[in-house]
Amino acid sequence: MKTQNQRAWFFVTPVLLLVAFNALIPMMTVVNYSVQETFGDNLFFWQGLDWFEQVLRSERFHNALGRQFLFTFLILIIEVPLGVAIALSMPKKGFWVPFCLVTMALPMLIPWNVVGAMWNIFTLPDIGLLGYFLNHTLGISYDMTQNPIAAWVTIIVMDVWHWTSLVVLLAYAGLVSIPNAYYQAAEIDGASRWAVFRFIQLPKMKTVLTIAVLLRFMDSFNIYTEPFVLTGGGPGNSTTLLSIDLVKIALGQFDLGPAAAMSLIYFAITLFASWLFYTLMTMNDNKS
Amino acid sequence: MAQIKLSNLRHSYQPNPASDADYALKKIDLTWDDGGAYALLGPSGCGKSTLLNIISGLLVPSEGKILFNDQDVTSLPPAKRNIAQVFQFPVIYDTMTVYDNLAFPLRNRGRDEDTVKRRVAAIAEMLEVTDMLKVRAANLSPDNKQKISMGRGLIREDVNVVMFDEPLTVIDPHLKWKLRSKLKELHQRVRATMIYVTHDQTEALTFADQVVVMQDGEVVQIGTPVDLFERPAHTFVGHFIGSPGMNVLPCDVQNGAAFFRGERVALEGPVATAGDGAAEIGVRPEFVKVSAGGAGIAAKVRKVADIGRHKVVEAVAHDMRINAILEGEAPNAGDDVMLDFKQSQTRLYKDGWLASQPEGGAR
Numbered sequence: 001m002k003t004q005n006q007r008a009w010f011f012v013t014p015v016l017l018l019v020a021f022n023a024l025i026p027m028m029t030v031v032n033y034s035v036q037e038t039f040g041d042n043l044f045f046w047q048g049l050d051w052f053e054q055v056l057r058s059e060r061f062h063n064a065l066g067r068q069f070l071f072t073f074l075i076l077i078i079e080v081p082l083g084v085a086i087a088l089s090m091p092k093k094g095f096w097v098p099f100c101l102v103t104m105a106l107p108m109l110i111p112w113n114v115v116g117a118m119w120n121i122f123t124l125p126d127i128g129l130l131g132y133f134l135n136h137t138l139g140i141s142y143d144m145t146q147n148p149i150a151a152w153v154t155i156i157v158m159d160v161w162h163w164t165s166l167v168v169l170l171a172y173a174g175l176v177s178i179p180n181a182y183y184q185a186a187e188i189d190g191a192s193r194w195a196v197f198r199f200i201q202l203p204k205m206k207t208v209l210t211i212a213v214l215l216r217f218m219d220s221f222n223i224y225t226e227p228f229v230l231t232g233g234g235p236g237n238s239t240t241l242l243s244i245d246l247v248k249i250a251l252g253q254f255d256l257g258p259a260a261a262m263s264l265i266y267f268a269i270t271l272f273a274s275w276l277f278y279t280l281m282t283m284n285d286n287k288s
Numbered sequence: 289m290a291q292i293k294l295s296n297l298r299h300s301y302q303p304n305p306a307s308d309a310d311y312a313l314k315k316i317d318l319t320w321d322d323g324g325a326y327a328l329l330g331p332s333g334c335g336k337s338t339l340l341n342i343i344s345g346l347l348v349p350s351e352g353k354i355l356f357n358d359q360d361v362t363s364l365p366p367a368k369r370n371i372a373q374v375f376q377f378p379v380i381y382d383t384m385t386v387y388d389n390l391a392f393p394l395r396n397r398g399r400d401e402d403t404v405k406r407r408v409a410a411i412a413e414m415l416e417v418t419d420m421l422k423v424r425a426a427n428l429s430p431d432n433k434q435k436i437s438m439g440r441g442l443i444r445e446d447v448n449v450v451m452f453d454e455p456l457t458v459i460d461p462h463l464k465w466k467l468r469s470k471l472k473e474l475h476q477r478v479r480a481t482m483i484y485v486t487h488d489q490t491e492a493l494t495f496a497d498q499v500v501v502m503q504d505g506e507v508v509q510i511g512t513p514v515d516l517f518e519r520p521a522h523t524f525v526g527h528f529i530g531s532p533g534m535n536v537l538p539c540d541v542q543n544g545a546a547f548f549r550g551e552r553v554a555l556e557g558p559v560a561t562a563g564d565g566a567a568e569i570g571v572r573p574e575f576v577k578v579s580a581g582g583a584g585i586a587a588k589v590r591k592v593a594d595i596g597r598h599k600v601v602e603a604v605a606h607d608m609r610i611n612a613i614l615e616g617e618a619p620n621a622g623d624d625v626m627l628d629f630k631q632s633q634t635r636l637y638k639d640g641w642l643a644s645q646p647e648g649g650a651r
Contacts, residue, residue, distance in 0.1 A: 187367060199384065
């Protein structure tokens with residue numbers, strides 16, 4: 001008879017504890033808030049799923065979610081192709097490689113609230129370098145504190161400036177790992193530049209691009225600091241993304257119940273969308 | 289199909305080569321006949337791959353010309369030369385099926401789908417991959433991937449030359465043998481010129497009709513496997529081919545006779561080239577006779593290795609190591625023996641190059 005000994009499972013306990021303290025327990029407090037109502041003094045009343053219903057029916061939430069999807073969509077559609085294009089045109093060896101890599105990495109090293117502050121000052125119409133140049137030299141009326149379109153353009157450009165490098169670096173890492181023989185074989189096979197990209201470079205970059213898209217999706221979907229510092233969600237509510245709205249409800253209005261319910265819905269959407277991206281992008285790998 | 293001629297070829301990876309040492313290829317004059325099966329043999333770093341890349345057009349030589357059927361193609365890009373190359377590691381297009389992989393070179397050249405279909409079917413049948421045509425190429429095993437790479441090389445009917453750059457490096461030993469015989473068979477069927485680069489003498493000698501041996505950016509000898517074995521043109525070839533390699537012993541030459549440490553050694557024939565370079569005697573272990581008492585040079589057996597089919601006797605005579613290959617009974621380590629070199633297979637080398645001629649005139 002075979003000896004059954006399951007004691008090895010005890011080795012998993014440290015990980016369980018770690019996960020419990022850094023994820024499960026904090027999250028359970030949010031779950032706790034989401035089904036209760038409080039009027040202070042640490043008094044809580046059972047509320048059931050009312051907060052979830054309220055959030056899902058709220059027009060304010062719908063609008064913030066819509067803005068959030070638009071923002072993330074624009075970020076992905078601009079940063080991923082742009083990042084790949086920049087990676088493709090970067091030198092593969094020589095003196096300029098470290099120069100390009102360091103220059104690319106610089107924006108990512110700047111603290112997020114500083115990025116927001118920098119762009120805020122940069123785009124101010126009266127004293128900012130860009131703002132002044134656009135308004136007074138080119139004569140284009142541009143004020144992101146007044147005009148929603150200008151505000152949107154500014155937060156998009158700011159994020160592209162801040163995070164395209166991440167896609168570039170990942171794509172570049174994928175590109176330099178392609179053995180030279182592939183390019184030589186393609187040359188001998190008479191492949192066009194486009195075919196080389198389509199059948200060699202893109203497939204070889206796929207793994208890193210999957211990671212890049214996932215990271216950029218999650219980061220841009222959860223973005224808070226930079227737009228908060230730059231526009232504060234305005235003008236009006238035009239750049240109030242989900243996270244900004246969430247903080248307003250939780251810390252501005254102290255509506256802990258609805259804020260908790262909204263957090264959980266927000267989390268579920270992020271999780272589902274990430275899963276969807278990952279599944280779609282790796283689907284072909286499992287096909288034989 | 290074409291005859292390929294390399295004329296006065298030199299190549300350096302440095303922009304301003306000063307001395308001979310700066311050249312990866314020193315001076316190559318070589319003609320590859322149409323339809324031949326060639327092996328390019330040499331140790332790592334001898335310039336084999338450089339030469340191959342120059343023929344395929346991936347590299348432009350620093351000096352010299354490449355002629356395909358007397359037409360100068362030196363500055364033509366690979367796609368225009370109509371050549372095929374199979375690399376050390378299998379190159380396949382991961383996202384395509386095996387069929388599309390094979391069809392790729394034809395489609396890039398705008399051939400119609402009927403031709404593509406016919407050619408792919410023919411090549412797949414030759415390589416025995418017909419049942420894999422619909423499979424995604426990324427899911428194949430390494431040897432099948434390499435087969436597909438070869439298939440892409442053979443798919444065009446009119447290729448001037450198919451080049452293989454150590455194609456069996458990543459293949460399991462038991463499959464190596466299979467693929468090697470497959471290649472040989474393919475050559476007999478398609479009759480295209482094939483150049484096979486390797487540092488493995490077994491691969492070179494089994495595949496090729498003509499073997500080109502390179503060392504240090506120079507062609508040392510071109511010949512059939514038998515030529516290379518029996519009459520190495522250079523002591524390097526003697527060392528490199530054969531297991532163990534040729535015995536090379538320092539000697540003095542006086543009046544056309546060779547003396548190894550004062551003992552006279554009978555050569556195959558007269559010494560042809562004059563000149564006073566360092567002289568050496570070369571004799572293969574296969575042609576060294578070992579006897580307990582008899583003619584020859586006195587030696588002491590150091591060790592005997594039984595390698596299955598025969599035994600390798602390592603003996604020391606005048607502090608020089610001499611190998612002999614024996615079948616059947618062999619002496620024991622420590623025995624005193626006499627070594628007798630077969631006269632018709634004993635050569636003289638000067639400065640490394642063959643200097644003796646066979647009896648009855650030059651070949």
